[in-house]
Amino acid sequence: EAPEIVVVGSANIDTVIRVPRLPTPGETVLGTSVTEFVGGKGANQAVAAARLGRRVSLVGLVGEDAGGAVVRDALRAEGVDTANLRPRAGTSTGIAMIQVDDEGENTVTVVPGANAELDAERVRASELALREARITVLQFEISDEAVVEAVRLAGGTVILNPSPVRPVPGAVMDRVDVLIVNRSELALLAGAPEPATTELAAELAAGVEGPAAVVVTLGADGAVLVRPGGVVVVPAVPVEAVVDPTGAGDTFCGALADALVRGEDLAAAVRWAVRAAAVAVTGPGAQSAMPTRERVLAGASA
Numbered sequence: 001e002a003p004e005i006v007v008v009g010s011a012n013i014d015t016v017i018r019v020p021r022l023p024t025p026g027e028t029v030l031g032t033s034v035t036e037f038v039g040g041k042g043a044n045q046a047v048a049a050a051r052l053g054r055r056v057s058l059v060g061l062v063g064e065d066a067g068g069a070v071v072r073d074a075l076r077a078e079g080v081d082t083a084n085l086r087p088r089a090g091t092s093t094g095i096a097m098i099q100v101d102d103e104g105e106n107t108v109t110v111v112p113g114a115n116a117e118l119d120a121e122r123v124r125a126s127e128l129a130l131r132e133a134r135i136t137v138l139q140f141e142i143s144d145e146a147v148v149e150a151v152r153l154a155g156g157t158v159i160l161n162p163s164p165v166r167p168v169p170g171a172v173m174d175r176v177d178v179l180i181v182n183r184s185e186l187a188l189l190a191g192a193p194e195p196a197t198t199e200l201a202a203e204l205a206a207g208v209e210g211p212a213a214v215v216v217t218l219g220a221d222g223a224v225l226v227r228p229g230g231v232v233v234v235p236a237v238p239v240e241a242v243v244d245p246t247g248a249g250d251t252f253c254g255a256l257a258d259a260l261v262r263g264e265d266l267a268a269a270v271r272w273a274v275r276a277a278a279v280a281v282t283g284p285g286a287q288s289a290m291p292t293r294e295r296v297l298a299g300a301s302a
C-alpha cells in the first residue's frame with residue numbers, strides 16, 4: 001500500500017560508549033560498555049509516525065555496509081517502508097559516535113557518509129511516493145539540493161523541521177505548510193536572540209516569511225502554533241520525571257504528521273504532538289522512548 005507519510009532524511013548508526021572520563025588527545029581510556037542504536041533525524045521521525053500507526057516510507061541513502069543492513073532491518077521491524085532507503089556503493093552508512101562519561105559529559109563525532117550523498121537525482125527516484133503522500137516531512141541532515149527537490153515533488157502537505165539549523169532556501173520556505181522549530185532554531189532563522197518567553201517566541205515566529213504556519217517547540221513549556229488565523233499556546237503535559245529528552249523533538253514531528261494524516265486540524269495536531277513528546281521524555285534514548293498510540297492515550301504519567 002502507498003505510504004501516507006514520506007520522510008526525506010538521514011539514517012544513522014549511533015554508537016554510545018560509556019567511559020569513566022573522556023580521553024584527552026593521544027590518551028586511551030577503557031570504556032565500560034558500547035551500545036548501538038539506529039538514529040538520524042529522518043529515521044527517528046519515520047519511526048515516531050510508524051509507531052503511532054501510520055504507513056511511512058523513508059527516502060534516503062545508507063552505505064552498502066553492515067550498518068546499512070542494520071538500519072534497514074531495524075526500520076522494517078518498525079513497519080517503516082525501506083524501498084526508498086537505498087544502499088549506495090562507495091560510501092559508508094552515517095554514524096554518530098558518542099562518548100559519555102560518569103558526569104554525563106559527552107563528545108559526539110558525526111560522519112554523515114551516505115546521508116550527504118542524497119542529491120536531487122536520488123530524491124527523484126522516489127518521485128511517485130513523494131507525489132502521492134499526504135505528508136512529506138523533511139529535516140536538515142541532508143543537502144539543500146535534496147530538500148529543494150523533495151519540496152518541489154511533494155504532492156501533499158510539507159512539514160519542515162530545519163534541524164540542525166541553517167538558512168532555509170526561499171523557494172523551500174514558500175512551499176512549507178508547517179515549519180517546526182525549537183527556540184534556538186527560530187532565533188537563528190529570525191536573526192534575533194533566543195526568545196525567553198512563549199509570547200516572544202510567537203512574535204518572532206509571526207515574522208518568519210514563507211511557511212503557512214510555524215510551530216515553536218518550547219521544551220518543558222510545550223509548544224506554540226502561529227498562523228494567520230492566530231496564536232495557539234499548548235502547555236506541556238507535566239511529567240513526573242524527565243528521564244531523557246533526546247528524541248522529544250523528533251517524536252513531536254512524527255506525531256504532528258500522524259495527526260494531520262488522520263484529518264485533525266493543525267491546532268489539534270500540535271496538542272497531540274505535545275502529548276506524544278511528553279511520553280518520549282519519560283524514557284531513555286530516542287527511538288526506544290517513542291510511544292505507540294495506546295501509550296500516548298494512556299498519558300505521560302501512566
Ligand code: ATP
Pocket residue numbers: 182183216217218219220221222223236237238239242245246247248249250252273274275277278281
Ligand atoms: P530534542 O533535540 O531534545 O529532541 P528539541 O529541542 O527539538 O528537542 P524541545 O522543544 O526540547 O525540542 O521538545 C519538543 C517537545 O517535547 C516540546 O514541545 C514539549 O511538548 C515536549 N517536551 C520537552 N521537554 C519536556 C518536558 N520536560 N516535559 C514535558 N514535555 C516536554
